[in-house]
Amino acid sequence: MLEATLNEAATLKRLLDAVKELVQDANFECNEGGINLQAMDNSHVALVAVKLHADGFALFRCDRPIPLGVNLGSLTKVLKCAKDDDKCTLKAADDGDVLSLKYEAHRADRVAEYDMKLMDIDADTLGIPDTDYDVRVTMLSSEFARIVRDLNSLGESVRIEVSKEGVRFASDGEAAQGNILLKQTEAARERYENYGKDDDDQAEEVKEEEDKPKKAKKAKKVKKEEGLEDEDEEMVSGDNDQAEFQAKSEDEGEEEVSDSEKKKRKRSTASSSAKKKAKKAIDDMAEGGGGGVHIEMTQHVNLTFSLKYLVIFSKSASLSDTVQLMLKNDVPLLVSYTFGQGYIRYYLAPKIGDD
Amino acid sequence: MLEATLNEAATLKRLLDAVKELVQDANFECNEGGINLQAMDNSHVALVAVKLHADGFALFRCDRPIPLGVNLGSLTKVLKCAKDDDKCTLKAADDGDVLSLKYEAHRADRVAEYDMKLMDIDADTLGIPDTDYDVRVTMLSSEFARIVRDLNSLGESVRIEVSKEGVRFASDGEAAQGNILLKQTEAARERYENYGKDDDDQAEEVKEEEDKPKKAKKAKKVKKEEGLEDEDEEMVSGDNDQAEFQAKSEDEGEEEVSDSEKKKRKRSTASSSAKKKAKKAIDDMAEGGGGGVHIEMTQHVNLTFSLKYLVIFSKSASLSDTVQLMLKNDVPLLVSYTFGQGYIRYYLAPKIGDD
DNA sequence: TCTTGAGGGA
DNA sequence: TCCCTCAAGA
Numbered sequence: 001m002l003e004a005t006l007n008e009a010a011t012l013k014r015l016l017d018a019v020k021e022l023v024q025d026a027n028f029e030c031n032e033g034g035i036n037l038q039a040m041d042n043s044h045v046a047l048v049a050v051k052l053h054a055d056g057f058a059l060f061r062c063d064r065p066i067p068l069g070v071n072l073g074s075l076t077k078v079l080k081c082a083k084d085d086d087k088c089t090l091k092a093a094d095d096g097d098v099l100s101l102k103y104e105a106h107r108a109d110r111v112a113e114y115d116m117k118l119m120d121i122d123a124d125t126l127g128i129p130d131t132d133y134d135v136r137v138t139m140l141s142s143e144f145a146r147i148v149r150d151l152n153s154l155g156e157s158v159r160i161e162v163s164k165e166g167v168r169f170a171s172d173g174e175a176a177q178g179n180i181l182l183k184q185t186e187a188a189r190e191r192y193e194n195y196g197k198d199d200d201d202q203a204e205e206v207k208e209e210e211d212k213p214k215k216a217k218k219a220k221k222v223k224k225e226e227g228l229e230d231e232d233e234e235m236v237s238g239d240n241d242q243a244e245f246q247a248k249s250e251d252e253g254e255e256e257v258s259d260s261e262k263k264k265r266k267r268s269t270a271s272s273s274a275k276k277k278a279k280k281a282i283d284d285m286a287e288g289g290g291g292g293v294h295i296e297m298t299q300h301v302n303l304t305f306s307l308k309y310l311v312i313f314s315k316s317a318s319l320s321d322t323v324q325l326m327l328k329n330d331v332p333l334l335v336s337y338t339f340g341q342g343y344i345r346y347y348l349a350p351k352i353g354d355d
Numbered sequence: 356m357l358e359a360t361l362n363e364a365a366t367l368k369r370l371l372d373a374v375k376e377l378v379q380d381a382n383f384e385c386n387e388g389g390i391n392l393q394a395m396d397n398s399h400v401a402l403v404a405v406k407l408h409a410d411g412f413a414l415f416r417c418d419r420p421i422p423l424g425v426n427l428g429s430l431t432k433v434l435k436c437a438k439d440d441d442k443c444t445l446k447a448a449d450d451g452d453v454l455s456l457k458y459e460a461h462r463a464d465r466v467a468e469y470d471m472k473l474m475d476i477d478a479d480t481l482g483i484p485d486t487d488y489d490v491r492v493t494m495l496s497s498e499f500a501r502i503v504r505d506l507n508s509l510g511e512s513v514r515i516e517v518s519k520e521g522v523r524f525a526s527d528g529e530a531a532q533g534n535i536l537l538k539q540t541e542a543a544r545e546r547y548e549n550y551g552k553d554d555d556d557q558a559e560e561v562k563e564e565e566d567k568p569k570k571a572k573k574a575k576k577v578k579k580e581e582g583l584e585d586e587d588e589e590m591v592s593g594d595n596d597q598a599e600f601q602a603k604s605e606d607e608g609e610e611e612v613s614d615s616e617k618k619k620r621k622r623s624t625a626s627s628s629a630k631k632k633a634k635k636a637i638d639d640m641a642e643g644g645g646g647g648v649h650i651e652m653t654q655h656v657n658l659t660f661s662l663k664y665l666v667i668f669s670k671s672a673s674l675s676d677t678v679q680l681m682l683k684n685d686v687p688l689l690v691s692y693t694f695g696q697g698y699i700r701y702y703l704a705p706k707i708g709d710d
Numbered sequence: 711t712c713t714t715g716a717g718g719g720a
Numbered sequence: 721t722c723c724c725t726c727a728a729g730a
Contacts, residue, residue, distance in 0.1 A: 074530035081505035081533060109540045109648065110498075114509075114533035504718090 002030045002066055005059040005089045009082035009103060011052075011319075011341055016079060018315040018344070019048055020072040027121050030092075031065040034342065038126050046309045047126060047332075047347040056341025058087070068092055068099055069121035075099075078114045092118070128347065133326035133334065134299035135162045139182065140292065141323040141337060145314035147180050152307040154178050157351055161302045162327060167295060171307065182293040301327045303350040310335070313346040357385045357421055360414040360444040364437035364458060366674075366696055370405060371434060373670040373699070375427040377403055382476050383423040385447070389415070389697065393481050401664045402481060402687075402702040411696025413442070423447055423454055424476035430454075433469045447473070483702065488681040488689065489654035490517045494537065495647065496672035496692060499680070502535055503665040509533050512706055513665065516657045517682060522650060526662065540647045656682045658705040665690070668701040 006012060019026070019037070026039040034054040040047045054060040078101055082088055086103040096118070103112040147169050151158050155173035162168075170179035317323070319339045326334035335346040361367060374381070374392070381394040389409040395402045409415040433456055437443055441458040451473070458467040502524050506513050509528035516523045525534035672678070674694045681689035690701040 071530065077508050078531045078533065080508060083501075107540075109538045110535065111538075112505075112533065112535040114531050116531040 001061070001063050001094055002068070002090060002092045003059065003061045004030075004035065004057050004091075005087060006056075006341070007058045007087055008084065009079065009086045009088035010084035011339070012088060013076075013079045013082065013084070014316070014318045015050060015052075015344060016072060016076050017318070018312055018346075019050065020076050021312045021315070022046055022048055022309075023072060025069065025071050025119065025121050028068040028070055029065065029125075030062045030068060032062055034060070038128070040126060041309070045306065045349050046312075047128065049128060049345045049347075050342065051344075052342040059089075064094065066092060066094060067121075069119040070099065070116070071119060074116055078116050081112060081114060086112075129332060131326070131328055131331050131334070133328045133331075134297065135167075135301050135325075135327040136296045137162065137167050137182075137325040137327070138294040138322055139325070141314070141317035141320055143182075143293075144323050144325070144335075145317045148307055148310040148314050151178060151180070152311050156307060157304050158307050158310065159302065159304045160325070160327065160333070161300075162295065162297055163300045164297075167293065167325075184295045185292040299329070301329050303327060303329060303333065305333055305348050305350055309346075309348050313348070316344050316346075319344060356416070356418050356449055357423075357445060357447045358414065358416045359385075359390065359409075359412045359446075360442060361411075361696070362413045362442055363439065364434065364441040364443035365439035366407075366694070367443060368431075368434045368437070368439070369671070369673045370699060371427060371431050372673070373667055373701075374403055374405065375431050376667045376670070377401055377664075379428060380424065380426050380474065380476050382478055383425055384420065384480070385417045385423060386420040387417050393483070395481060396664070400661065400704050401667075402483065404483060404700045404702070405697065406699075407697040414444075419449060421447060421449060422476075422478055424474040425454065425471070426474060429471055433471050436467060436469060441467075484687060486681070486683055486686050486689070488683045488686075489652065490522075490656050490680075490682040491651045492517065492522050492680040492682070493649040493677055494680070496669070496675055496678040498537075498648075499678050499690075500669035500672045503662055503669050505535070506533060507662040507666050511662060512659050513662050514657065514659045515680075515682065515688070516655075517650065517652055518655045519652075522648065522680075537648045539650050654684070656684050658682060658684060658688065660688055660703050660705055664701075664703050668703070671699050671701075674699060 019039070022041040023039040024042075026037050029036045029038075032054065034056070035050075035052040037050040038047070054062075082101075082103040083105070086105060089100075089102040089104070091100040091102070092098070099116045099118055101114045101116065103114075104110070148158065151169060151171035154176055155171040157171065159170045160167065161170065166181050166183035168179055168181045171177070313335045314323075316337045320337040322337075324334075324336045324338075326336065330350065330352075332347040332349045335348070337344050374394070377396040378394040381392050384391045384393075387409065389411070390405075390407040392405040393402070409417070437456075437458040438460070441460060444455075444457040444459070446455040446457070447453070454471045454473055456469045456471065458469075459465070503513065506524060506526035509531055510526040511528075512526065514523075514525045516525065521536050521538040523534055523536045526532070668690045669678075671692045675692040677692075679689075679691045679693075681691065685705065685707075687702040687704045690703070692699050
């Protein structure tokens with residue numbers, strides 16, 4: 001039995017806006033920790049991972065893990081029927097094949113109920129490459145969206161190059177060739193330096209949007225060039241240059257999530273005020289002048305990606321003011337949006353060679 | 356000779372927005388009382404009736420009745436050429452085949468004139484079933500629009516059920532099944548009780564948007580369960596369960612209109628202040644919090660309608676903040692929008708059986 | 711399949 | 721009023 005109430009239906013709507021473009025059907029894995037979704041697009045080039053923390057819900061109850069096989073098109077239709085600020089309750093029986101959605105106006109004079117058929121979906125939980133990225137770019141999600149949309153009108157792919165100069169997005173098209181250079185914003189750098197003095201603060205900024213302690217550490221590495229740690233990740237890591245993701249067993253997936261959840265909570269408690277400070281710095285950057293770009297780099301990187309997918313990813317801008325791009329040569333790009341109730345992350349394999 | 360000036364061209368534009376979706380050509384019947392239009396959609400399932408009172412015009416002159424056979428597509432095009440707040444003057448000669456439209460900016464520094472070819476249209480003035488509805492639902496026109504649009508994305512038809520619980524809109528679709536329950540708003544009910552004490556007030560609220568005294572009385576019945584009166588209506592009434600409307604002679608139509616016009620004026624004079632009070636109650640309800648629903652009911656009803664048409668009807672929301680739904684089992688639904696210069700009413704035959 | 715135009719929503 | 725999405729046509 002799943003019963004979960006979100007205070008704003010808009011969260012779900014926005015989440016689906018981008019995901020439905022990538023995959024038609026997907027399992028919402030519900031367990032005590034919250035709701036997860038992982039799916040690859042049909043061509044196995046892009047992967048999307050969504051997490052909604054249980055404590056991001058106004059009410060959350062899930063007695064035992066349930067996979068909800070959902071046709072995202074249908075779910076989108078049903079969500080369209082919710083007003084953005086409606087209270088939204090999801091319900092599913094343990095063995096049922098129906099997902100019920102209840103929308104309640106806050107004034108309680110309107111109650112809408114929808115029942116959606118569920119389906120069985122092959123449940124290959126996918127292994128997400130755990131990568132020690134060399135670069136993290138934090139920027140306005142709207143700016144990222146603008147850039148990929150602009151370049152998408154010129155060509156099919158974009159080369160993303162990060163150097164001391166900044167981050168450059170370049171695209172070649174038949175009609176024209178274009179590139180956009182974003183320099184580290186002075187203001188952003190200053191704020192960064194201030195808060196960066198305390199390494200824990202800085203690391204927490206990342207941890208906040210990371211489930212896996214390992215990744216948090218790696219983010220630290222991005223800043224301080226610490227050595228790698230925790231190379232026991234069950235999946236591809238390091239020199240992964242393949243364009244496709246691999247499936248792993250479902251059990252491993254579950255384990256990983258709940259395990260890291262615990263660790264995350266421990267850390268959060270330890271330094272939550274510092275975290276807030278760091279978060280504030282990021283927020284300031286986001287608002288402080290419409291273009292703050294924050295770059296952390298241990299290595300120059302230069303990769304090429306399909307713009308089609310980046311344009312789809314960038315539709316998640318409505319979920320968060322900022323987006324983080326994590327890069328490392330020959331490894332899938334990670335595009336991450338973090339919001340109050342969880343996150344949505346996209347992984348996109350780079351184009352190899354000159355295609 | 357017709358000469359009629361509206362202070363805002365927007366009124367005409369908005370009127371046509373929905374009508375042009377239902378019918379391609381229609382007669383604007385002009386007489387001393389104003390301008391009327393009645394037409395059925397091609398499938399004879401829906402009927403639209405528009406009334407613009409002569410005194411809703413800044414200037415109105417019509418020496419003798421003229422039918423203006425208009426292609427609504429053309430008229431829409433011509434109206435697109437007017438700015439919303441332009442003063443708009445319609446002119447037609449008694450025997451001409453041209454309708455002239457003049458648009459004047461209020462600062463009088465721009466005058467545009469358009470001439471539109473008229474056409475002969477078979478002038479079956481249609482008999483509108485005069486019905487003693489069992490239910491009147493008054494709600495925000497925007498909310499009605501939202502509901503039918505939402506359900507239209509799920510299925511083809513909607514079941515409208517009114518009971519003590521409230522009014523429920525339910526639709527079944529392939530992907531999902533949904534229903535929306537609107538409860539009588541407390542605030543709306545209170546206001547209603549206050550003004551409802553005086554039956555005349557209450558009835559006037561209806562009369563104001565009714566031409567036919569008979570209908571006004573029946574609306575009273577909705578409240579008080581008075582017996583039927585005036586069963587001499589020339590058209591189908593009472594147990595009409597047929598899905599189509601019937602034509603009647605033009606003469607009868609004209610007679611009816613002018614006759615009821617007179618009665619209406621008499622009544623208006625008698626109780627205009629009470630009327631204003633009642634109107635205010637409705638306005639308050641409409642504005643008092645974005646969802647006031649007001650239900651008057653003498654009988655449970657349960658009917659099914661094609662959403663396609665309701666969606667078209669609901670485009671008239673721009674004409675009025677509120678809409679009234681009048682229902683009775685096995686009888687066409689009346690959807691009525693009343694605005695300063697007149698009204699637009701839609702009648703839609705219910706679906707019979709399980710189709 | 712891609713492009714353009716219209717309609718609806720923010 | 722502008723932007724975006726959806727639908728129809730090439």
